[in-house]
Amino acid sequence: MFSEQDRDNIAWFWRNYLKSKTPWLFVVLGMITIQGVVYQQFLSLTEDGLRVIFDSGAMSDLIEVCAIVFGLFTTRAIISYLIPRLSVRLASDAVMKLRRDLIDHLMTLDLAFFERTQSGEIILRLVNQAQGLSLFVGQATVNAVRDAATVIIVSGYLIYKSPLLFTAALIILPTILLLLQHVSAKIKEVQATSENAMGAYMTGIDEMSSGMRTVKIAGQEPIERERLVEATKNLRKLSIRLQSAQAVVVPAIDMMAAFVYVLLIGGGGYMVLSGSFGLDGAGIIAYLLGLVLVFDPARSLASFFAKLQANLIILNGVRSLHREKPTIFDRENAHTDFNTDGDIVLENVRFSYDRKHPLFDDLSMRFEGGKVTAIVGATGSGKTTVLSLLTRLYDVEHGQVTIDGTPITDLKIKNWRSSFSVVAQDIVIFNSSLKDNIRYVRPDASDEEVRAAAEAAEIAELMDARGDKPLGPKGSQLSGGQKQRIAIARAFLRASPILLLDEATSALDQKTEDKVKHALNRLSKGKTTLIVAHRLSAITHADWIYVLDAGKVVEQGTHKDLLAQAGLYAGMYGAQKKSYR
Missing domain, CATH: 3.40.50.300 (P-loop containing nucleotide triphosphate hydrolases)
Structure with missing residues (x-):
């Protein structure tokens, strides 16, 4: 799923723009962990509440369970407000530093670089791609970490309740991994083509705007319109291809999840009816609810990995500016004084x-x-x-x-x-x-x-x-x-x-x-x-x-x-x- 270049780019972004924010990232991770624990406690309390309904029938116990559940979700709501506020700030700071570094680096590059590079490509890197990375790191990545934490914590609880049922649920895992691996290559290919097309499109707009005097005098508005409209159609086709490649992930996982639910309902029902597996009706209902809590973030997590492939192309595009090296620079021991009046x-x-x-x-x-x-x-x-x-x-x-x-x-x-x-x-x-x-x-x-x-x-x-x-x-x-x-x-x-x-x-x-x-x-x-x-x-x-x-x-x-x-x-x-x- 990750090439050597992908790993190198991720390490570069982490080292230069996120590592310094490690303490705050741990704060975010801590709040995300609390969110996952809230879901785990919700399952446990749901199971207790069901037993109150099915067995004891004590109203006070039911009220207590409901109050605790409400308190847990209030806590989750507060944390859900704080996490995006903090994570977006951290991501925006990182991308601001990235843009500043890109601008500083651009100022060191030779005139030859600017003469051979389309203006649209530079604008694309500094504006669109940098902003895309900010949104992805600040929102999509944080949401993915939250989903991963939920999957891990709730899965741990489900394993504790019934290792046998959870092992049966894992039957679809290899299929999901193979699907993601197949889709990743397709997404990277389309995204790379799309980024190049967007750069050319921006350059075309810049050329049209700069040369509008010539366009008007020569009466070539129809040609310019056709050129830009054709480029727009190409971007539309690439966007549809990219969305089509990403869209196959979620419904495929839904179908696999349906297979697992049927398997667990049948198998779990048998375990409850047999009475020899330590599961009752409340336990199997809570278990199925736990699987819902696992599969929903797991589906989002799979969608994230599909989008990650596109953003790895964007990251590589941004870093490509850093790979450009100036050939005209101050030599070692270069001096400042010279005779300006000399030949x-x-x-x-x-x-x-x-x-x-x-x-x-x-x-x-x-x-x-x-x-x-x-x-x-x-x-x-x-x-x-x-x-x-x-x-x-x-x-x-x-x-x-x-x-x-x-x-x-x-x-x-x-x-x-x-x-x-x-x-x-x-x-x-x-x-x-x-x-x-x-x-x-x-x-x-x-x-x-x-x-x-x-x-x-x-x-x-x-x-x-x-x-x-x-x-x-x-x-x-x-x-x-x-x-x-x-x-x-x-x-x-x-x-x-x-x-x-x-x-x-x-x-x-x-x-x-x-x-x-x-x-x-x-x-x-x-x-x-x-x-x-x-x-x-x-x-x-x-x-x-x-x-x-x-x-x-x-x-x-x-x-x-x-x-x-x-x-x-x-x-x-x-x-x-x-x-x-």
Whole structure:
């Protein structure tokens, strides 16, 4: 019923999230035990009450039995209220810690993980699966322990009353175990498929929501609807298959229980009639009532084990995030101090997203400290990837990247990345105020500093107009140019010694671009500045320009030198110049 991986996952969850709560778990277990004892005492008192009715007929004895039974069930009712309150709190605390650990772990993972993993899968793990585990551990598992305690305690009493009858009842046990083993494999298979389908479904919703502008303009609403409806139908089929696999357990056990009841009624009746087995009418009635008290929780327990298989898949899905290991991390003895004014050099670098097709092979570039260096080239030539390697979003496969002769892999990642201010083409805007979006890169910045940055980026007027109004999901209430100016304002606010501009003015009109270019020139003064641009008019002032083509440096020099070479750069510049006329 449990694979090696299942046992390992259960041990991991217990060790990290439940073991510390052992004292409280013992309190819950104690209350559950009391509930089981209440049922056992109820059987004993029922048998006594029946004898009072059948034999002595004393009303006072009957009243006493009824009063004790009422007291017992009042006690059980109080405990039944306390157990879920406490167990849900314990489970919620455990899952909160699990979610916190997952979030902490996610923050350590490389950019490559997020680029290859669907957003729906991450949401599924953090939201649906974590919540499902909380409900299962806090409610279903506690109820199962209660049912198990009831079965054990009441069975012990029944064995004490008649070992022979109880042995006859156990005739169905092997059949139940075989049934559970058969159903378990089926449930795990369907649940795993269902979880994958749910992750893909969530990703589809995210893609549809993010791309709604394109969907509307292209008039593709029917296609999006059909895609999501088809995914919904698939989830429905999987849900029905899962419920069908689980549903067979309870009625099968009911049929087996019916067989046992018939066997015990016949056999128990014979034992009472014969008079040689120490059982009377009250005893056999109480015994049959005891079997009801055993079979009902036993049936629930069997249903729990069926659902457990599905939750083991969920647990494995949650833990799969923990199994992801970062490949970019601080090396032993990495240091924090380095010369931010030094030259940044790529030496014989090899890198690939797909190992069969390397993007860079023996690439060498130098970015002089305190100067402006530009990288230009066609789409896919590797311009933005160079910036990713410099900031250690990816590590090179061969060669090295250094600053002032020190390999950047010998530096603390946090300190190295804090030396960069970045204005990238993929701008992240949060659903908060414009001021808060600028302050994101420096949470401790004063209002005066934020305003100065906004003014430098030509967006202060919009910031004043919007006030504290949120900008919408992913900045949906802003134009592309406004988003880009927020990114530029962040760069002004962060004011790090190395400035990376990745298509920093691509979404600006000519008039605004001229204003922002002057501001960026002021910002880059005295800093090591790297510019990636398609629009060559934005980099004519650069101290040095690299021209990339298919991952190789094909030309380099100043703007004037490259025009004189009459090569690829000169051709690109001439073509763009004509388009401006």
